[in-house]
Amino acid sequence: MITNLGGFKMSQHKQIRIALNNCGVIDPENIKEYIARDGYVALGKCLTEMKPQDVINEIKESGLRGRGGGGFPTGLKWEIASKNHADQKYVVCNADEGDPGAFMDRSILEGDPHAVLEAMAICGYSMGATKGLVYIRAEYPLAIKRLKVAIEQAREYGLLGKKLFETDFDFDIELRYGAGAFVCGEETSLIHSMEGLRGEPTIKPPYPAEKGYLGKPTNVNNVETYANIPIILRKGASWFNKIGTEKSKGTKVFALAGKVKNVGLVEVPMGTTLREVIYEIGGGIENDKKFKAVQTGGPSGGCLTEKHLDTPIDFDNLLAAGSMMGSGGMIVMDEDNCMVSVAKFYLDFTVEESCGKCSPCRIGNKRLYELLDRITQGKGELSDLQRLRNMSLVIKDTSLCGLGQTSPNPVLSTLDNFYDEYLAHVTDKKCPSGECKDLMTYFVIEENCVGCTACARVCPVGAITGEKKEVHYINPEICIKCGACEERCKFDAIIVK
Amino acid sequence: MSNIKVKVKEKDLNTIKEICKSFDNKPGELINVLHKTQESFGYLPAEVQEVVAQELSVPVAKVYGVVTFYSFFTMLPKGKHPISICTGTACYVRGAENVLQEFKRQLNIEVGQTTDDGKFSLSCLRCVGACGLAPVVQVGDKTYGRVSPEGVKEILAEYSEK
Structure with a gap:
């Protein structure tokens, strides 16, 4: 050893x-x-x-x-x-x-x-x-x-x-x-x-x-x-069998990736906590941002939060927390990641990878994806959240193989742990982390704008107009929300809401 | 599948036959045969699948079923420099989507398409297992790590002369 x-x-x-x-x-x-x-x-x-x-x-x-x-x-x-x-x-x-x-x-x-x-x-x-x-x-x-x-x-x-x-x-x-x-x-x-x-x-x-x-x-x-x-x-x-926990012996290799300082493979005894892996081995969150979630188990697993950080990692604990061990992927997410989008990302994967043999997985996951897509576009309704949950449970219960039986896990775990974020999307039509582009608008703060024209020049679609040395204006109809103007502005005159 | 029957050239026909023979024409080796065939032709058009089906004594529908089931097999020719953007979880979390959009914009093609000059084709793949380098882009056999949307132009420029 x-x-x-x-x-x-x-x-x-x-x-x-x-x-x-x-x-x-x-x-x-x-x-x-x-x-x-x-x-x-x-x-x-x-x-x-x-x-x-x-x-x-x-x-x-x-x-x-x-x-x-x-x-x-x-x-x-x-x-x-x-x-x-x-x-x-x-x-x-x-x-x-x-x-x-x-x-x-x-x-x-x-x-x-x-x-x-x-x-x-x-x-x-x-x-x-x-x-x-x-x-x-x-x-x-x-x-x-x-x-x-x-x-x-x-x-x-x-x-x-x-x-x-x-x-x-x-x-x-x-x-x-x-x-x-x-x-x-x-x-x-x-x-x-x-x-x-x-x-x-x-x-x-x-x-x-x-x-x-x-x-x-x-x-x-x-x-x-x-x-x-x-x-x-x-x-x-x-x-x-002296290494590990009572029911999970030995070690587990994890592929630590995402928004963490040290990425790579780690092998830890079963029973090590998520906090130890992310903060002691992984060195904490990149750019000193705030930790938001850690995803284990890949498309079959779930997103765990702050409150799970001290859970000892083993097969049974992760299942009880609503995720799973999976093969060992461990993706760390920070405050800039939108959890609805993350769930959508996994569903996009499942929809593409479903073999199509049994209908709960083939059709159900597609419907889940469509609901999530609507929510990230600001077209979701409150009742969609219950629909997401009901459909997830049916897919889990009725799918033929492990893929369909676990594919709704990313949805269920984010619904459980980040319900407020879903609510913000469907009731306020806002994405708290600012990842859902359809829910953002770029504004010019008039007091700060000096009319340097830098933003208008960098805009790839010509959505910004304004005379030299005068306040500029962003046309929301044309804007593709690429964020180039915000990055270029030296006067903090462009914000996104 | 395309209805236009293009006859496979004599030379290509022999190549396919040889590949099948190297696997003893066993139907169970279908996936291995298709790997080798795609290696030599670059893609698996309908007429090539027909020959494979004949050689392995299986219905064309079965070959087509397998080709369309697995993402590694393609029925469309790829560009001279196939670009693959990893959209695995680690790459996604670190902004692969923005990199993909930039490639689409610069090349003016969608995922699965090839540029008119046949130089570049664009595809997404799921995890090359280089998550430490996320977001990752592959051009041919070369892998680029930590790619930002600003870096896209630079990558394409490398291949503009070739």
């Missing part, structure tokens, strides 16, 4: 590196460096000293839960897959990191690809699969290259292929490419996509553990989940 990296004492900053253990430390294109840091020791130990069920028991005891979002116990998932007998089974790694604003998996694949390969082989051994598939998005060319190099090297060293560690266990890994569809993060969609079909989900059960890829038992885990496996088996479940 790394406690000191490049003079930056991680312990002081509450970070522990488990999943990111090797990232940035080893040369990912050189298998020797991975082996030098005890790489493939865990696989060797499993194959030569442990029975498959022992491996599963160890993972179960560690308390590791799926890092892709749902938080399903990993050991249990493996056990279910191991008990379904078939002539062929598959181990799948979900590397289709579709959550906008998250890049944990990319960093792990680019920085420590062997950890994922080793873990997949271990999983294969525990459930009786000989074939592994990494489903990776085509948008990650570097990660694809590094994985290819890593697979090649592992084969050369006899760590993938036939008779690993001179046992009877064979295991090999291939890559499958995604083509840009958020819904493919859902297990059943991902499997259909790997089969060359449209990535549409199907009803569970049957779970992939029974009938997955090509109808065979399949175990799907996310990149970060796999990255935890080798170190757990090396150091033991009892080491791992």
Whole structure:
């Protein structure tokens, strides 16, 4: 475990590196460096000293839960897959990191690809699969290259292929490419996509553990989940389950981004508070603006506020607060961000990414988006707020897969936590943060205007008129609210309301 | 899909056939085949899809269904320098929308369109995973970070000679 990296004492900053253990430390294109840091020791130990069920028991005891979002116990998932007998089974790694604003998996694949390969082989051994598939998005060319190099090297060293560690266990890994569809993060969609079909989900059960890829038992885990496996088996479940909270063990990697001073990946023990992540590791809000919200869980998560800052982060606490862990995106927003627009942004995403198979998601999200769009244009009514809530609850209850079941979360959480802001949009037709352009008007303050003509010259649409050395006037009919005049004016004579 | 049947050139026909063959003409490899095909042609017009369908022994409708389902596949040719603006959450929060508007204004095209001279095309993508550099713009393989609306002109100027 790394406690000191490049003079930056991680312990002081509450970070522990488990999943990111090797990232940035080893040369990912050189298998020797991975082996030098005890790489493939865990696989060797499993194959030569442990029975498959022992491996599963160890993972179960560690308390590791799926890092892709749902938080399903990993050991249990493996056990279910191991008990379904078939002539062929598959181990799948979900590397289709579709959550906008998250890049944990990319960093792990680019920085420590062997950890994922080793873990997949271990999983294969525990459930009786000989074939592994990494489903990776085509948008990650570097990660694809590094994985290819890593697979090649592992084969050369006899760590993938036939008779690993001179046992009877064979295991090999291939890559499958995604083509840009958020819904493919859902297990059943991902499997259909790997089969060359449209990535549409199907009803569970049957779970992939029974009938997955090509109808065979399949175990799907996310990149970060796999990255935890080798170190757990090396150091033991009892080491791992001492880290974290009662029901969420270990660490979680977050992609900290948005209006925060230090952006990047952070790995903290479960139970760390949002405040510690944003203020101690993230260094607080950029330009010393006021903190407004933090969004976790991507398009499936919610916006949390000041009052949630001291909540210890784990799967259950975030759910209780109206958000979710998700894959680990953490976007910080300041006072300049309009929460209605943020909800609209996520809905825009969901509408585009909904596969269209079930109507609550396909039609419902579109209607939610239209309502939000009207509100940001100042055309909303008070009754729209109740309509938003009702429709959100119906979509959650009736959608087929995880995408639709969680897509209204950004709406519900902003309605709960920022109701006043919605009210300002629908009753006063104002956007308190000034982000909704349709609700703004630019004015010239007559006392301050000296008639320098700077604003008229910078206006791209010629909306400003006035004689030299006389008060100017902005024609609201022509103004496109780009803000160029306000920026140019040296006399604070232009304001926006 | 377009109703105008354009015959695929002999040379191109062979390229597609070879790609399909390299995947053993397996229907399950459809997505991989389409990736490779788009790599060589730049886009996937209807007539190319027909050949792929024939080679993999699947209905054209299925190929079309897959092509239109995934955002990575396109049926329209892109510009010489395809511009992609990241509209992921981090970029959005840091003002990607303003950058997009500026590109639209400077190029005088909408998202999904190509300039008349075929030089630039404009598209949005969801997160390139470089959130630390938000807002991010990609032109071809080159990535630009912390782009401001004022910086748009500069980026375009880099490609004006090429």
